[in-house]
Amino acid sequence: MSLPAVLTLIADRKSGPLKPEAIDMARALVKGNAPIVLSPGEAVDIPCPPPRPGSANIATIRATLAPYRVDALLLKTRGRRRAVLVADMDSTIVTGETLDELADLLGCGEDVAAITRASMNGELDFETALEQRVALLAGKPASVLEQVWESVTLTEGARELVQTMRKHNGRTALVSGGFTWFTQRVAELCGFDENYGNELEIADGKITGGLAGPILGPDAKRDHLERLTSERGVQLRAALTTGDGANDIPMLASAGLGLAFHAKPNVRRIIPTQINFASLRAHLFAQGYHAKDFVTD
Numbered sequence: 001m002s003l004p005a006v007l008t009l010i011a012d013r014k015s016g017p018l019k020p021e022a023i024d025m026a027r028a029l030v031k032g033n034a035p036i037v038l039s040p041g042e043a044v045d046i047p048c049p050p051p052r053p054g055s056a057n058i059a060t061i062r063a064t065l066a067p068y069r070v071d072a073l074l075l076k077t078r079g080r081r082r083a084v085l086v087a088d089m090d091s092t093i094v095t096g097e098t099l100d101e102l103a104d105l106l107g108c109g110e111d112v113a114a115i116t117r118a119s120m121n122g123e124l125d126f127e128t129a130l131e132q133r134v135a136l137l138a139g140k141p142a143s144v145l146e147q148v149w150e151s152v153t154l155t156e157g158a159r160e161l162v163q164t165m166r167k168h169n170g171r172t173a174l175v176s177g178g179f180t181w182f183t184q185r186v187a188e189l190c191g192f193d194e195n196y197g198n199e200l201e202i203a204d205g206k207i208t209g210g211l212a213g214p215i216l217g218p219d220a221k222r223d224h225l226e227r228l229t230s231e232r233g234v235q236l237r238a239a240l241t242t243g244d245g246a247n248d249i250p251m252l253a254s255a256g257l258g259l260a261f262h263a264k265p266n267v268r269r270i271i272p273t274q275i276n277f278a279s280l281r282a283h284l285f286a287q288g289y290h291a292k293d294f295v296t297d
Contacts, residue, residue, distance in 0.1 A: 002047065002077060003032075003033065003047040003048055003049055003077065004049070004050050004076060004077055004078070005030075005047070005048050005049060005050045005051070005074060005075065005076055005077060006045050006046065006047050006048065006074075006075060006076075006077050006080075006288075007026060007027075007030050007032060007045070007046040007048050007061070007072060007073070007074050008038075008043065008044070008045050008046075008072070008073045008074075008075065008285055008286055008288075009022065009023060009026055009035075009043065009044050009046065009065070009070050009071070009072055010042065010043045010070065010071045010072075010073075010275070010277075010278040010281070010282040010285050010286075011041070011042050011043070011068070011069065011070050011071075011277070011278065012069040012070070012071075012277035012278050012279075013041075013042055013278070013279065015069040015277070016069075017041030017042070018041055018042055018043065018044065018068075018070060019068055022065055022068040022070050023035055023044060023046070025064055025065070026046060026061060026064070026065060026070075026072060027046050027048075029056040029060065029061055029064065030046060030048040030049070030051075030056060030061070030074070031048060031049060032046035032047060032048035033046065033047040033048065038285050038288075038289070038290050038291060039281075039285070039290065039291035042281075042285075042291065043281075043282070043285040043291070045285075045288065047077070048074075050076075051074065058072065058073075058074045058272060058273075059272075061074065062274070062276075066276075069277040070277065071274070071275050071276055071277050071278045071282055073273055073282075073286050075257070075273075075286065079237065079238065079256070080286070080287050080288045081168065081287050081288065082165070082170065082238055082239055082240040082256065082257060082287055083169070083170055083171065083229075083232055083234045083238040083239070084170060084171050084172075084173075084225070084228050084229050084232055084234065084238060084239040084240065085161070085162070085165050085170055085171070085172040085173070085239070085240050085241075085242075085283075086172075086173050086175050086221070086224060086225045086228060086239065086240075086241045086242075086251055086255070087161075087162075087172075087173070087174055087175070087192075087241070087242050087243070088175070088176060088177075088221075088242065088243030088244060088245070088248050088261075089174055089175075089176035089178050089182065089183055089186055089197070090176065090177075090178050090244075090245075091244045091245070091262065092155065092242055092243050092244050092261050092262075092280075093154065093155055093158045093174060093186060093190065093280075094152050094153060094154055094155060094158075094182075094186060095153045095154070095155050096151075096152070096153070097113075097116060097178075098148060098152065098178050098179065098182045099112060099116065099133060099178055099179070100112055100113045100116055101148050101151065102137070102144060102145065102148045103133070103136065103137065105144050105147055105148060106137060106140045106144055108136045108137070111136055112133045112136055115129050115132050115133050116129070116133065119245070119246065119247070120244070120245035120246055120247075120264050121246065121264055121265070121266055122246035122264075122266045126177060126215075126217040126218055126246070126247045127215045127217050130177060130198065130211070130215060130217075131211075131215075134200065134207075134209055134210065134211060135209045135210075136209075137207045137209055138207060138208060138209025138210075139206055139207070139209070140206065140207045141205060141206060141207075142202045142205055142206055142207055143205070145181055145182075148182075149182070149185060152182070152185075152186070154186075154189060154190065155279065155280050156279035156280060156281065157279040157280030157281035157282070157283070157284075158190050158280050159189070159190050159191065160280070160281060160284065160294045160295060160296055161190075161280045161281070161283050161284055162190040162191050162192055163190075163191050163295035163296075163297075164284055164289060164293065164294050164295045165240075165284075166191060166193070166295075167295050171193055171194075171228055171231075171232050172191070172192045172193050172194070173192060173193060173194040173195065173196065173224060173228055174186060174187045174190070174192045174194070174195040174196070174197075175195075175196045175197075175216070175220075175221050175224045175225075175251075176195075176196070176197040176198075176216070177197070177198060177216060177217060177221075177245075177247050178197050178198065179197050179198055179199070179200045180195070180196070180197040180198065180199050180200070181200055182197070183195040183196065183197035194228075196216060196220075196224060197216060198211050198213075198215060198216050199211060199212040199213055200212075217247055218246070218247040218248070218249065218250045218251075219250060221243075221247065221248065221250065221251040222250040222251045222254050224251075225239060225241060225251045225254055225255060226254070235256075236254055236255055236256060237255075237256030238256055239255040239256055239257070240255060240256070240257045240258075240259070240283060240286075240287070241254070241255040241257070241258045241259070242258070242259045242260075242261045242275075242280075242283060243260070243261065243263070243267075244260065244261050244262055244263040244264060244267065245263070245264055245267065246264065246266055246267060248260075248263075248267065249267060249270055249271065252267070252271045253270070253271065257273060257286065257287075258271055258273060259271075259273050259274065259275050259282075259283060259286065260273065260274045260275070261274075261275050261280070261283075262275065262276060263276075281294070
C-alpha cells in the first residue's frame, strides 16, 4: 500500500553525489520505506507517513542534511504533478540580475545593486525600488541591452523544467519584475508558453528612465498565477511557482507548491518549501519525475 507522503532528497550535483548516510538519516527521521531512486546519485523519494505531533519536521530534516548540501521536501503523494508553472526570471531561471548587470555596464551598478538588495530583502517596496533604479538609467544608450543579453546564462535545469512540464500538458509562464526586453528572449530560449515583465521605455535609441504601462510587482505575479490556473481549469493547489525574492512571496505562498529557490533570508523565513543547494532539476524531482523522463533537447 502506498504511503500518503513522500520525502524527496536532492543533492547539489556540483558538490558530489547523494551519500547513502544522508539517505539513511533522513529515512530514520521520517520512519520511511526503502528509497526510490529518481536519479542515481542525485535524487530519491522516500515514501513515509504524514508528519505527526512529535515527529521530525522539515526544518529539522533540512538542518540534518545541510552539511551534505542536500535539499529535502516533505510533500503529499497525491497531486504531485503540477498543471501550471509560474517562474521568476532573475536569479531563478537565469543566474544573474539583468537590471544590475545593465547598470554595471552603464556605470551606475553600485547604486542600482543597493536598491535591488533592499527590495529583494523586503526593506523597500518593489514599485518604488524599480522606479528608482530605472530613473538612474535615464539617457543611457539602449544598445547596451544587447551586451547584457550576451552574458545572460540559464540556470542549470531551466530548459529541462519548462520542456518536461510542457510535454506533460503543463502551462508555463515566465513572470518577472525585470524587463520584457529580456523576458521575451529568455522565454524563447526555455520554451515558456507566456512571458510577462515591465516594459522599459526607449526613445531615439536611449533609455528614458521611465516604464511603459503599470508596474508588474508582487501582486501582479500572483494575479497571473490565479489567471493561469483559472484558464487551465485547475485550482491553485495544482500550480508550481518558483522564485528567490520578496516580490515572489505572494505567488509562492498561493500555489500548491511554491519553491523558494536559492532565496533571500526573508523569503526562506516565510516559505517552508525550499531548494537551497540543488539546481532547477529539483522542481521536477519534487513532482515525482524520474531523470530518464526529463526532456533534455
